[in-house]
Amino acid sequence: FGEQTLAGKHVLVTAGGTRERLDPVRFLTNDSSGKMGYAVAEAAQQAGAAVTLITAPTKLTVPSGVTVVAIQSTTDLAQAVLDRFPANDALVMAAAVADFQPVTVADQKIKKTPANDELILKLKKTPDILKEVAQLKRANQVTVGFAAETQNLLANGEKKLRAKHLDMLVANDVSRADIGFNGDENQVTFILPNGVTDQTPKTSKKLIARALVDRLAQLFK
Ligand code: PMT
Numbered sequence: 675f676g677e678q679t680l681a682g683k684h685v686l687v688t689a690g691g692t693r694e695r696l697d698p699v700r701f702l703t704n705d706s707s708g709k710m711g712y713a714v715a716e717a718a719q720q721a722g723a724a725v726t727l728i729t730a731p732t733k734l735t736v737p738s739g740v741t742v743v744a745i746q747s748t749t750d751l752a753q754a755v756l757d758r759f760p761a762n763d764a765l766v767m768a769a770a771v772a773d774f775q776p777v778t779v780a781d782q783k784i785k786k787t788p789a790n791d792e793l794i795l796k797l798k799k800t801p802d803i804l805k806e807v808a809q810l811k812r813a814n815q816v817t818v819g820f821a822a823e824t825q826n827l828l829a830n831g832e833k834k835l836r837a838k839h840l841d842m843l844v845a846n847d848v849s850r851a852d853i854g855f856n857g858d859e860n861q862v863t864f865i866l867p868n869g870v871t872d873q874t875p876k877t878s879k880k881l882i883a884r885a886l887v888d889r890l891a892q893l894f895k
Pocket of ligand 1 (some may be wrong): 690691705707708709710711746767768769770771772773780800801802803804805818819820821822823834846848854855856857879
């Protein structure tokens with residue numbers, strides 16, 4: 675490694691699990707640790723790119739030399755991505771984005787009372803950020819999405835690649851405890867619009883990120 679394959683490129687990476695607030699002290703989120711997205715940011719930076727990392731809250735340290743933008747909700751993430759995408763050559767969406775958000779956010783802590791043995795939460799769909807990005811995308815820009823699947827990895831990955839007009843999709847099986855969310859390792863299948871697929875061995879997220887960055891550099895050629 676150490677080849678400056680992304681020299682001169684501006685790369686936007688998203689990481690972590692978005693938080694959808696219910697009230698001042700509670701939120702809905704998911705198991706994303708941010709490790710996959712941070713590894714991509716680091717690998718892109720090491721490959722010579724100017725990297726901006728848009729991150730939901732994580733316990734990780736931002737790789738040195740990477741510009742960081744902190745967000746919480748899917749709405750924040752959408753705004754940060756849509757604001758910055760025009761000035762970047764590539765977007766890699768490794769963030770685990772909520773598909774639904776509460777219809778209303780309570781101003782005060784939701785209380786339990788003798789009357790409310792059940793609490794019904796009403797959720798609405800979040801904006802699909804990658805679909806909105808596809809509307810802004812210029813011919814020389816590259817978009818890479820992830821697909822977190824618990825079944826039919828390839829078929830669902832291919833659907834997302836097409837629906838979100840991506841140049842590459844990185845599919846991972848999040849039903850497995852040893853890869854996907856949270857751990858230090860992953861195993862992914864890269865899916866390209868021409869139908870070519872390539873499965874990596876199970877290895878560290880850092881090595882997966884390097885493989886992803888090598889492929890990203892190829893997409894600019
Ligand atoms: O953070 P780690 O613990 O290291 O875990 C890594 C990971 C499992 C979170 C990561 O590898 C991963 O799969 N990230 C994508 C998770 C996800 O939201 O997948 P999805 O299949 O629901 O969404 C497909 C793509 O659309 C993703 O690129 C997602 O960022 C994007 N999306 C999703 C919903 C939405 N409203 N807007 C989006 O742009």
